[in-house]
Amino acid sequence: MPPSLQKISQSVESRSADEKYADVNWDELGFGVIPTEFMYIMKCSNGGEFSQGHLTPYRNIELSPSAGVLNYGQGLFEGLKAYRTEDDRFLLFRPEENALRMQMGAERMLMPSPSTQQFLDAVKQTVLANKRWIPPLGKGTLYVRPLLIGSGPVLGVAPAAEYTFLVFAAPVGIYHKGPAGLNLYVEDQLHRATPGGTGGVKSITNYSPAYLAQQQARAKGFSDVLFLDSVTGKYIEELTACNIFILKGNVLATPAVHGTILPGITRKSIIAIALDFGYQVEERVIPVEDLLEADEAFCTGTAVVVTPIGAATYQGKRVEYNTGKGTLFHKLRETLTGIQTGRLEDKKGWTMEIN
Numbered sequence: 001m002p003p004s005l006q007k008i009s010q011s012v013e014s015r016s017a018d019e020k021y022a023d024v025n026w027d028e029l030g031f032g033v034i035p036t037e038f039m040y041i042m043k044c045s046n047g048g049e050f051s052q053g054h055l056t057p058y059r060n061i062e063l064s065p066s067a068g069v070l071n072y073g074q075g076l077f078e079g080l081k082a083y084r085t086e087d088d089r090f091l092l093f094r095p096e097e098n099a100l101r102m103q104m105g106a107e108r109m110l111m112p113s114p115s116t117q118q119f120l121d122a123v124k125q126t127v128l129a130n131k132r133w134i135p136p137l138g139k140g141t142l143y144v145r146p147l148l149i150g151s152g153p154v155l156g157v158a159p160a161a162e163y164t165f166l167v168f169a170a171p172v173g174i175y176h177k178g179p180a181g182l183n184l185y186v187e188d189q190l191h192r193a194t195p196g197g198t199g200g201v202k203s204i205t206n207y208s209p210a211y212l213a214q215q216q217a218r219a220k221g222f223s224d225v226l227f228l229d230s231v232t233g234k235y236i237e238e239l240t241a242c243n244i245f246i247l248k249g250n251v252l253a254t255p256a257v258h259g260t261i262l263p264g265i266t267r268k269s270i271i272a273i274a275l276d277f278g279y280q281v282e283e284r285v286i287p288v289e290d291l292l293e294a295d296e297a298f299c300t301g302t303a304v305v306v307t308p309i310g311a312a313t314y315q316g317k318r319v320e321y322n323t324g325k326g327t328l329f330h331k332l333r334e335t336l337t338g339i340q341t342g343r344l345e346d347k348k349g350w351t352m353e354i355n
């Protein structure tokens with residue numbers, strides 16, 4: 001280990017030995033960037049492989065003004081959480097799924113990607129180095145953000161020659177604060193994804209184009225937008241950064257993923273839990289009329305966990321949904337977070353303990 005890294009790892013140990021928690025007001029956590037002490041960085045250049053990744057103090061990174069990511073948006077991100085259990089163990093939830101999804105995205109964006117092992121190592125090291133920022137159980141979680149970017153300079157529109165894989169982390173609380181239940185606006189003009197595009201991968205290019213729709217909806221008092229398919233405008237797809245489910249009777253439905261919807265790991269987990277509960281689960285095309293006739297609706301994602309939808313408005317027609325106790329979303333959320341935080345037995349092997 002080079003001396004500089006030795007020093008870092010010593011300082012990681014000495015710090016974490018004397019204090020269990022960083023100086024953070026755990027009761028005020030939202031979804032902002034509270035910097036932690038370390039990040040992980042690894043590079044890959046000229047068609048080689050990623051190697052020599054290491055922890056480094058959390059800091060600004062230097063990029064050429066002609067870096068591929070800055071000019072042409074060659075970049076991907078991931079998002080996962082580290083959970084503190086009641087007895088102070090640390091768990092990750094299905095992290096190899098994030099590693100695989102980054103590899104799939106990298107293929108689409110013509111980038112090299114870290115191997116699953118490299119990805120998991122980087123995440124584990126980042127979490128453990130920053131373990132004082134993993135909030136107390138019940139107050140929040142440590143959000144982990146892996147990034148893969150074309151960092152090499154490039155002027156013509158082409159893939160970069162150098163790539164950087166970064167992992168940083170920040171303690172987070174609840175994503176959507178405010179009254180229970182999102183007030184959704186069904187967006188029928190602007191679109192998020194097109195067939196053959198990048199909607200099915202976590203490309204950084206998918207997010208800022210949704211800001212305008214979000215901002216317009218928020219100005220009218222809505223909390224987020226639900227996008228429709230860009231070909232017919234008849235079928236619901238997903239929100240800006242989370243998937244959607246609707247319940248009618250005993251049937252839980254979510255839009256099928258065919259390249260325009262991000263295949264969420266929370267989505268996949270909720271499908272499995274709902275099947276265990278005995279619900280019929282359908283992955284299919286969902287006409288917007290089905291949303292308007294549903295008994296219950298909720299969205300899923302690492303950041304939002306399982307968040308109920310209180311109302312949806314489509315072309316001036318507003319409908320409301322059950323959000324009280326006894327609703328399915330509540331049961332699903334309790335089970336999911338129970339597994340994630342070690343409160344419930346993990347019969348599916350979804351959690352990975354790190355130490």
Ligand SMILES: *Cc1c(COP(=O)(O)O)cnc(C)c1O
Nearest residue numbers: 241242243262264265266301302
């Ligand atoms: C990340 C993301 C999701 C949720 O995926 P999870 O793996 O559950 O966190 C859903 N939709 C979009 C557009 C996303 O970026």
